[in-house]
Amino acid sequence: MSDPMQPAPEPSPSAVRFPDHVRRIVGATIVPEPGIQLDDAEIAFHTGTGVIDYLGPVRGPARPEDLDARGRIVAPGLVNGHTHSSMTMLRGWCDDLPLDLWLAQMRRFEVRMTAADIRAGLRLAMVEMLRSGTIGFVDMFSWNTELLGDVVDSGMRVRASPGVFGYGAVAFPMAEPEAGGVVLDEVPALAAEFAGEARITMDYGLHAPYTCPPDLIADVARRAIDRDLGVQIHLSETRREVAQSLTDHGMSPIAHVAGLGLFDTRLHVAHAVHPEPGDIDLLARPNVTVSHNPVSNLKLGAGIAPVPEYLAAGVTLGLGTDSVASNNTLDMFEEIKTGALVQRGLHTDPLALSAPAVLSMATRGGARSLSQGLSGRLAVGEQADLIVLDASGITASPNGDAGSFLGYAARGTDVTDVVIAGRQVVADRVVLTVDEEAARLDVRERVTRVRGELDAR
Structure with a gap:
């Protein structure tokens, strides 16, 4: 080259x-x-x-x-290193709560989403991402053949993971009645179905160690290694999560899942805002990528990740928006500017992190995170x-x-x-591959229905 x-x-x-x-x-x-x-x-x-x-x-x-x-x-092109694209349905639904209470409100809405709702949310998200310069995204939500086909039709790239919360937990009861164990069993088939599509990468999706029990995490690590698939997971997003893990397991969430084999897989970590001693060495492994999500972390009061320390240690960092429910846009240029400036304010040092370094996270780091050889x-x-x-x-x-x-x-x-x-x-x-106006109207009507159901309770 x-x-x-x-x-x-x-x-x-x-x-x-x-x-x-x-x-x-x-x-x-x-x-x-x-x-x-x-x-x-x-x-x-x-x-x-x-x-x-x-x-x-x-x-x-x-x-x-x-x-x-x-x-x-x-x-x-920019890569969104972590999002939940179908959650465009929840934009502005609940803006000002701590993460644990916010998650409860998100679940109230998500459990009422049908398969058609999820598809509509994805299509609107792809319009927003394309119009703002995002060529690919790493995503954990509900994924199936139809949704992956929509990504193919849009021309975008995706590293997708169907999220699970437990073997018996049903993540989206109105959309897919399958429990987490069945969803895990279906991931290899989805990966095989799209094996010939260079713009699609399939992963296992574990929501987080505070929702997924240790035996599930260890099982997914074994499956991923056996089938040469990746894994996505949220780790160490808040101080409360880290404190609870120290109480329950005697170690940080990052060290906890490492002990269960997860860091031996092709692993993509969302957040990692609060590493404990030893965690950065784990995150710096060559098979691991990490998405830094500055706007979402600030909006939810989760904190500010130690990005300069990560870069100095050789951690492969991407940049993500998280969902519009915790952001409220998918505009990666907001992440680039915020990502640079917040580190300068935190360290009271204008040299703490440069905009080119954060732009590189959104391009070169994002490309690594997609796991498509880019x-x-x-x-x-x-x-x-x-x-x-x-x-x-x-x-x-x-x-x-x-x-x-x-x-x-x-x-x-x-x-x-x-x-x-x-x-x-x-x-x-003008987006050539997705009908923007139809996507807007479709989501608007569906959100009116779901919010009406919630208001009636």
């Missing part, structure tokens, strides 16, 4: 002929990865394979089928997973440093175009 810092020599425009299968984005400021900026540049990719085959100086004017991107910024950077030979942002607006003026704009000023509404695996899925701020 070529180094984007060493672009190819500029050829004579008259000598260049472009095959029909090559799509070009021409004249943009390109940020192949945080800290690198190419001005008045071109990126081209194969629309069949989705692979980038050129990155460098402009090789001639844009053709009608190309994108003239003068005045725009091209950057790697780099999260733009380079020849890599998948064309990219976003285009309007740099003509007031918050981008003057725009000498594209990295500064991406880290501190950009918003999801600045995204104009999105390409995933060489397929354009957003064009001029």
